[in-house]
Amino acid sequence: MDTSALWLSLRLGLLTVLILLPFGILTGRWLAYRQFRGKAIVEAAVALPLVLPPTVFGYYLLVAFGAASPLGQAWTALTGQPLVFTFQGLLLASVIFNIPFAIQPMQRSFEAIPAEVRDAAACCGMTPFEALRRVELPLAWPGILTALVLSFAHTLGEFGIVLMVGGSIPGETKTVAIAIYDRVQAFDDAAAAKMSALLLAISLVAIAVTFALSGRIGRRRG
C-alpha cells in the first residue's frame, strides 16, 4: 500500500474541510437567509461542480491556475512557486470542487431554522454573533457535519480533477485515488485492492453518518 499517498489524501481532505468550514457557514447562511436578485444564478454556480465532467472542470482549473493566467502569475509572484502541480494548487482545486458538497447541506440546515426563532434571538438581546453561536449553530450542526463528512470523503475519492491540476507527483500531489490507478497500471493488484477497500470503507461510513445526521435534523424540527 502506498502510505505516502494515503497520508497526502488525508492531509488534503482535512485541510479542505478546515477551509470549507467557515466559508461554507458564511456562504450557506447568506444563501439561506437573504433574498436578492440573481440568487438562482449564484445557487446554480455553487451546484455546477456536481454536473460538470471532472476532466472539463480540471481543464478549466488548470488554465486558471497556469503560469499564463493572472491567478497563476500572482501566486508565483507571491510565493515563488507555481500553482499547478503543487500541493497548494491541489488544495485550492479541492476546495473549489467541494463547494457544492459543503454549501448545500449547510444552506439547507440554516433554512430549516424558522425566521421567528432567529428574530427571537435578537429580541432576547443576542448580538448576531451570539445568535449564531447559541442558537443557529446548535440547530444547524447536523447539516454542517454532513457537509464536512461529504467533502472529506469526496476529496479522498476525486480522480479526474486531481490528475489534471496536480499530476501525479509522489509526496506532493499523488493522492490515494491516483495511487490505485497507478498500481493497477503496474499490475500490483494486491495494493490496489487494499487501497480500494479502504476508500470503500471510508465512503460507506461517510454515507452512513450523513444519513444518521439527516434523520436528526428531521427530529429536531418536530
Add this chain to the structure above:
Amino acid sequence: MQGLAVQLCQETPIPLEAAFGCAAGEMLALVGPSGSGKSTILRCIAGLHRPERGSVVVDGEAWLDRSRGIDVATHRRGVGIVVQSYALFPHMTAIGNIEAALGHLPQSQRRDKARELLALVHLSGLEDRRPAELSGGQQQRVAVARALAREPKVLLLDEPFSAVDKVTRGRLYQQLAGMRQRLAMPIVLVTHDLDEALMLADSMCLLQRGRILQHGKPLELLQRPATVEAARLVGQRNIFPGRVLEQRAELTILDWRGRQLEVAPQPQWAPGTDIAWLIPPSKVVLHRRDRPSRGEAENPVMGSIVAHVALGDTTISTVKLDGNETRTLTLQVRTYVAERNKLGIGEQVALSLLAQAIHIMPAAAPRKR
C-alpha cells in the same frame, strides 16, 4: 416622555400609514383583518422590519427615526416579544430559554432570576423540560417569561393566544390580566379577536389596509364606531341608511325609509343630514306574543323571520321587515326565549329598536366596485 410613540409610513411590501401612542402600563390592542398590517407594525417596533419612513420613540429615546438616520438594532432595543408560534429555542430547556434572554445580568445571577420568572408564570418544576415536552399553554408561558426576562421597555404580543385551545386560552387570559400590575411598560397586543381586545386591552386601534380607522376604548369602539367601515370591521350587522329629521331636547329623530325612529340624543348631526345608523343585534327586543311588554312603544317594527340559527345559549334570527327597507335586520336573543316564543322561519315577529343603543355615523361612502 414615558411610553411608546409610533409613526410609520410605507408603500411596499404592504401599505402602511399609522401613528399611535401607548402609555407606560397601558395595553393597546391592534385589531384588524389579516393583511391589515398589524404584525408589520409590531415588527417595526421590534426593529425586525424597517419602514420607508417613520419613527419609533420609547421613553423619549428614538429607536427608529428615518429622517435622522437612526435605526437601533433589534438586540439593542429593549423589546420583549411573544409570537403565535412562541419561537422557543428548541435545543434549550425551559429555564435555558429564559436564561438566554438574561444576557444583561452577570452569569451568577441568571439561574435565580430565571427560576423567579418561571415561578411568575407558574411553571416551577418544569425547568429542565425542552419545548417539545411542554404543552402549548406551557410553551406560551415560557415565551412570556422569556419576553419579560430582559425587563423590556416595550412588551409586544403577536397573537399569543391563538394557538391554544379555548380552555387554556381562558386560563392564559386570567394569568396575563393578573400580571398586569407588575408590567409597567407599554404593551402592544396584536389580535384579530375583538373579544380578546375587549377583555384585555385598555385601548384599541382598528386597522384596515395599513391605516388606523379608529383609536379608542375597546367597548366604545365596538358600540360606537366612527364610520360604517369601522362598524363592519367590528362585526356590526344592522347598519342602515337614514336622515336626521329633528333635534329635540332629549331625543334625536331619524327618518328610516319612511319610518320615524327616536334615538338617544346625538345633537352633533344637523337636521337634514344623510347618515347611517346601527343597532347591535342584542339591542333589538322581541315582544312576547302572549302579553305586550313595556318596550312596545319604543321604535316598533314588524317583520318575518327568514333565517334562524341557534348557537348554544344565543340564537341569531334574520328578519325581513315590513315596509320599504330591503335590508334584513338581525336580532340576537337567548335561546330559551326563542324557544318559548316559538321563533322559526316564516314566523311574524314584533320588535323594538332600543333608542339608547342606536348609534349615528356619517353616511356610507358608495362602495368601490
